[in-house]
Amino acid sequence: MSQKKRIILAVGLIIVLVAVVLGLESLRAKIIAKDRDVSLNPGDIPVYKDGELLAAVNSEDLADLQMVQFTDAEQGKVQEGWLILNIMEKYFETRHFSDSLQFVFSSSSRNKSIALSWEEIAEPENMVMFDLSGRGTLKLVSKLEKLDVRDEWVQDVDRIEIIEP
Secondary structure, X not given: OOHHHHHHHHHHHHHHHHHHHHHHHHHHHHHHEOOOOOOOOOOOEEEEEOOEEEEEEOHHHHOOOOOEEEEOXXXXXXXXXXXXXXXXXXXXXXXXXXXXXXXXXEEOOOOEEXXXXXXXXXXXXXXXXXXXXXXXXXEEEOOOHHHOOHHHOEOOOOEEEEEOO
């Protein structure tokens, strides 16, 4: 085989490999986000990944999920709401989530955010959940050490960002 044919073959092989990688990445993105027409309405919490809107969590969608509760250690008050695990399962194919996948929950009005790994969220004993605040907004509460007292909670959550490490 001549040198020219080898070069053409190598360039063709590189092009095919790039196309396969791009195709697989596109397929993976579609698997992570279930097929749904995503639009934001007032009160929705947008879920973004790489700047792309993947879902919009709203309290009406949470009504059909099982509510859970725990008593917070700081004031002994019952916190009742919906596990983030169950919420994510409603919107995404979570079996494809890696344990190191990061979720950043933020509140622009409180200028506060926290990053949690999927491993932390997926552990039911951690009780990572949205609870309704007295104002009707969602607050992120948990039994996790970094989120177990009121000063650490993220109240008025208005954005979730998914970040791959």
